[in-house]
Amino acid sequence: MALYIGKRMAFLIVMLVGLLIVTFLISHVAPGDPASLAAGPDAPPEMVEQIRHEYGLDKPLPVQFVLYLEGILHGQLGQSVRTGHPVTEDLAEFFPATFELVTVSMLIAILLGIPLGMLSAVKQNHWFDHATRIVSVSGVAVPMFWLGLMLQLALALDLGWLPLSGRLGIMSAPPDPVTHLYLIDSLLAGQWDVFRDALSHIILPAVTLCFPALASIIRVNRAEMIEALGQDYIVNARAQGIGPFRTVAVYALKNAFLPTLAMIGLRYGWMLGGTILVESVFDWPGIGLYATQSAIAQDFQPIMGVTLLIGANFMIANLLVDLAYIWLDPRTREAA
Amino acid sequence: MNFIPARMKALPIAVTLAAAVAFTMSGPAQAFEKTPQGNVLVFGGRQPVPNLDPSQKYDWSTRMLQQAVYDALVKYEGDPAEIKPWVAKSWEESDGAKTWTFHLADNAKFHNGDPVDAEAVKFSFTRTLKIGKGPSWMLSSVLAPDGIEVVDPHTVRFHLKEPYAPFLSFLPWWYILNPKEVTAHEKDGDMGQAWLTEHAAGSGPFKIARWQQGTLYGLAALDDYWKGWPHQTHPAGVIYKLMRETATQRAALIRGDADIVEGLSPDDYEVVKSMPGIAIENHPGMTTFGIMFNTAKGPTADINLRKAIAYAMDYDALLKVYNGAATLEDSPFPAAIKGHVAVKDIPRQDMAKAKEYLAKTKYADGGLTLDYVYVQGLEEERKIGLILLGDLKELGITVQLKPMTWPNMTALAEKVDTAPAMIAVFTTPVATDPDAVAFQYAKGSWGKYYGSHYLDDPELEKMIIEARQTAEWDKRAPIYAKIQERIVADQPEVFGMLANRRWARRDWVHGFNFSPVHFTGEVDLYQLEIVPK
Numbered sequence: 001m002a003l004y005i006g007k008r009m010a011f012l013i014v015m016l017v018g019l020l021i022v023t024f025l026i027s028h029v030a031p032g033d034p035a036s037l038a039a040g041p042d043a044p045p046e047m048v049e050q051i052r053h054e055y056g057l058d059k060p061l062p063v064q065f066v067l068y069l070e071g072i073l074h075g076q077l078g079q080s081v082r083t084g085h086p087v088t089e090d091l092a093e094f095f096p097a098t099f100e101l102v103t104v105s106m107l108i109a110i111l112l113g114i115p116l117g118m119l120s121a122v123k124q125n126h127w128f129d130h131a132t133r134i135v136s137v138s139g140v141a142v143p144m145f146w147l148g149l150m151l152q153l154a155l156a157l158d159l160g161w162l163p164l165s166g167r168l169g170i171m172s173a174p175p176d177p178v179t180h181l182y183l184i185d186s187l188l189a190g191q192w193d194v195f196r197d198a199l200s201h202i203i204l205p206a207v208t209l210c211f212p213a214l215a216s217i218i219r220v221n222r223a224e225m226i227e228a229l230g231q232d233y234i235v236n237a238r239a240q241g242i243g244p245f246r247t248v249a250v251y252a253l254k255n256a257f258l259p260t261l262a263m264i265g266l267r268y269g270w271m272l273g274g275t276i277l278v279e280s281v282f283d284w285p286g287i288g289l290y291a292t293q294s295a296i297a298q299d300f301q302p303i304m305g306v307t308l309l310i311g312a313n314f315m316i317a318n319l320l321v322d323l324a325y326i327w328l329d330p331r332t333r334e335a336a
Numbered sequence: 337m338n339f340i341p342a343r344m345k346a347l348p349i350a351v352t353l354a355a356a357v358a359f360t361m362s363g364p365a366q367a368f369e370k371t372p373q374g375n376v377l378v379f380g381g382r383q384p385v386p387n388l389d390p391s392q393k394y395d396w397s398t399r400m401l402q403q404a405v406y407d408a409l410v411k412y413e414g415d416p417a418e419i420k421p422w423v424a425k426s427w428e429e430s431d432g433a434k435t436w437t438f439h440l441a442d443n444a445k446f447h448n449g450d451p452v453d454a455e456a457v458k459f460s461f462t463r464t465l466k467i468g469k470g471p472s473w474m475l476s477s478v479l480a481p482d483g484i485e486v487v488d489p490h491t492v493r494f495h496l497k498e499p500y501a502p503f504l505s506f507l508p509w510w511y512i513l514n515p516k517e518v519t520a521h522e523k524d525g526d527m528g529q530a531w532l533t534e535h536a537a538g539s540g541p542f543k544i545a546r547w548q549q550g551t552l553y554g555l556a557a558l559d560d561y562w563k564g565w566p567h568q569t570h571p572a573g574v575i576y577k578l579m580r581e582t583a584t585q586r587a588a589l590i591r592g593d594a595d596i597v598e599g600l601s602p603d604d605y606e607v608v609k610s611m612p613g614i615a616i617e618n619h620p621g622m623t624t625f626g627i628m629f630n631t632a633k634g635p636t637a638d639i640n641l642r643k644a645i646a647y648a649m650d651y652d653a654l655l656k657v658y659n660g661a662a663t664l665e666d667s668p669f670p671a672a673i674k675g676h677v678a679v680k681d682i683p684r685q686d687m688a689k690a691k692e693y694l695a696k697t698k699y700a701d702g703g704l705t706l707d708y709v710y711v712q713g714l715e716e717e718r719k720i721g722l723i724l725l726g727d728l729k730e731l732g733i734t735v736q737l738k739p740m741t742w743p744n745m746t747a748l749a750e751k752v753d754t755a756p757a758m759i760a761v762f763t764t765p766v767a768t769d770p771d772a773v774a775f776q777y778a779k780g781s782w783g784k785y786y787g788s789h790y791l792d793d794p795e796l797e798k799m800i801i802e803a804r805q806t807a808e809w810d811k812r813a814p815i816y817a818k819i820q821e822r823i824v825a826d827q828p829e830v831f832g833m834l835a836n837r838r839w840a841r842r843d844w845v846h847g848f849n850f851s852p853v854h855f856t857g858e859v860d861l862y863q864l865e866i867v868p869k
Contacts, residue, residue: 037743041784042473042784043472044780051469083533084386084529149581149583152584153583164591165584167551170378170575174548281580282584283581283584285548285578286550293384293386
């Protein structure tokens with residue numbers, strides 16, 4: 001097992017270097033000049049040149065790339081031309097917000113998606129199955145941006161049940177940072193009012209973000225459950241008088257869950273890099289907005305930093321899913 | 337057989353979610369935020385402030401907060417914008433606008449109590465010039481660090497390299513920093529740049545209270561601000577809350593989560609203006625919209641083609657794009673610019689004249705295609721492109737709408753060979769001095785997005801240089817009148833319109849003091865007051 005994990009980690013590093021090379025090349029061949037953008041529209045050429053020199057943008061591309069790799073080995077991801085901050089500081093500031101949002105969102109998707117998928121399979125072609133099909137098709141078809149705005153208008157503006165946007169109320173101070181996840185930090189500090197505030201703020205963006213994942217989980221889990229429920233071991237279990245709940249929720253689900261788990265891993269990694277629209281609608285101060293603003297300003301080093309971070313997260317999420325696979329399925333354990 | 341177990345029918349998750357919503361339910365906010373210190377005003381804006389250092393950056397949101405925490409020698413106020421004494425209580429120019437002497441207020445002090453003196457002024461100007469970013473370009477060609485003289489603690493003198501009449505008009509954007517605080521936070525000789533991105537060393541009416549990058553920026557008012565306050569009911573603080581989407585801004589205003597917002601769409605303003613408790617600030621701005629031609633390369637190098645396009649444009653349709661909240665340009669200079677004159681021959685739609693001019697080109701029968709490049713996502717620019725497309729069809733000219741990201745668009749404008757035939761350009765002058773607009777048509781502006789015209793008119797160039805080096809306004813004014821006529825005659829762009837600057841505010845916000853020299857959504861926070869009903 002240790003050898004397997006070691007191999008996967010080595011592969012992960014190779015993948016990240018490949019990712020860096022591709023991102024570096026793409027961001028540098030795009031037209032536009034970050035120094036010129038940072039200097040402003042009225043800046044004379046010598047001012048633009050000074051900024052280019054200050055950020056090392058006047059060096060040949062291979063030299064820039066080697067310097068960047070050297071920086072990574074020293075734990076540095078360069079400096080943002082737009083914000084003037086080290087990229088590591090910016091990422092530490094914005095990533096926890098995205099991580100918290102995506103994690104809560106995925107938890108909602110799992111907690112709703114698995115039971116709904118299971119029930120749909122059990123009640124195949126029943127009205128309940130059709131209803132969940134509407135949910136799952138909508139989850140894929142409805143644009144997240146639109147859904148967010150509609151939820152915002154209905155639940156925040158018209159009914160006033162939930163806050164409109166942001167991560168905390170405007171006058172609330174964030175809890176003392178331990179994990180930088182407000183829900184956890186507020187609990188650790190025993191600040192229930194802040195926890196309540198943070199929870200109320202995360203509901204709308206998390207529900208909006210979870211819909212595509214929820215749709216996929218329902219559909220995959222339903223299909224796998226239908227197949228599992230037709231297997232001999234289920235007939236055997238029923239014949240032995242094992243209760244319906246145990247038959248469905250333990251025997252069938254355990255086997256049907258593996259493909260769902262793989263999909264959850266992929267979705268989780270994808271969501272970490274795909275929060276921009278939700279962050280924009282709900283003013284969620286996450287990495288999606290940071291990445292977009294950096295891309296608009298053609299600020300290379302933050303773009304590279306974000307890509308590296310999202311890529312690493314995506315790969316780690318998949319590694320964890322593979323490990324969970326091994327833990328759940330004895331056959332794959334043997335192979336590993 | 338019923339496969340649904342009884343335990344699964346209750347949908348406990350739905351109940352849990354409903355409980356979570358109930359647990360966190362919050363009623364809508366009714367008004368500004370009330371704190372023990374007083375009322376705090378909430379401004380909802382779309383643009384972040386990644387770097388507050390006045391020597392490194394300025395854009396509308398950054399400058400709005402800079403002006404709140406820093407002071408400058410002079411300040412723009414009012415409509416029309418006038419330069420008012422601020423840290424400098426008086427000044428005089430001599431030597432034909434080559435030497436400028438400023439006498440400083442005796443009581444001006446930084447937030448930590450240090451005096452705002454001539455040394456601080458010299459330090460701040462030198463720092464900006466040395467860093468070479470932000471507003472540095474405004475004066476770097478005429479002012480060197482060794483040209484700044486401390487005459488005494490309350491007198492500072494600037495010796496310019498050459499006469500420069502617009503000098504004073506740029507000074508409101510050169511803020512004064514506390515040298516002691518900046519020096520104390522220097523790191524690796526960076527002149528305090530890293531520290532000042534999220535901290536301030538100023539003397540302005542507000543100080544930084546909270547700085548949550550990407551979320552909000554909180555300012556606390558200084559009751560004992562050295563300059564005093566225009567109103568007794570000034571807010572105890574201001575929170576600049578980031579709201580990226582206009583739909584969110586609108587909802588926040590209606591809910592009372594925000595007291596004032598900028599940047600709503602033209603349709604949004606129509607919706608909220610009739611709502612109770614909401615007032616609209618609607619003022620003629622100084623931001624011009626034009627369709628800039630490449631006058632040096634390609635078909636638009638022919639002035640007759642440029643004239644034909646200018647006469648084919650439906651100008652009334654431009655105003656409709658903004659639901660009427662705009663005025664047509666009657667000169668290359670906005671009306672708020674000193675020395676503005678209405679140029680009587682500025683083109684308006686006249687298809688007969690358009691065809692007449694087209695006949696003088698080698699495209700008399702049309703049959704050519706021209707690119708119209710605009711910023712992707714700017715709906716107004718796209719709509720104007722569609723108007724142009726329809727109008728030029730009558731001349732047999734095909735218009736290709738090319739949306740581009742801002743960096744890609746400015747990259748094209750950087751070289752004459754790649755500058756598009758037509759490019760949509762919004763331009764806001766940084767000062768009310770006419771040089772701020774006139775110089776956009778000089779060779780020194782080539783390669784900038786507003787200089788993608790590559791206009792080469794030696795006579796015009798000569799007048800622009802002469803006017804900026806002339807000290808007496810009585811002599812400058814006639815030159816600028818000629819410059820305006822000359823630019824219109826050259827037709828480097830379709831002179832479009834000036835969209836009004838608009839904000840929506842709750843009616844308890846008073847003291848809104850518009851000044852056309854402010855950028856996009858910029859507001860003078862110092863002037864605002866909260867008057868609860």
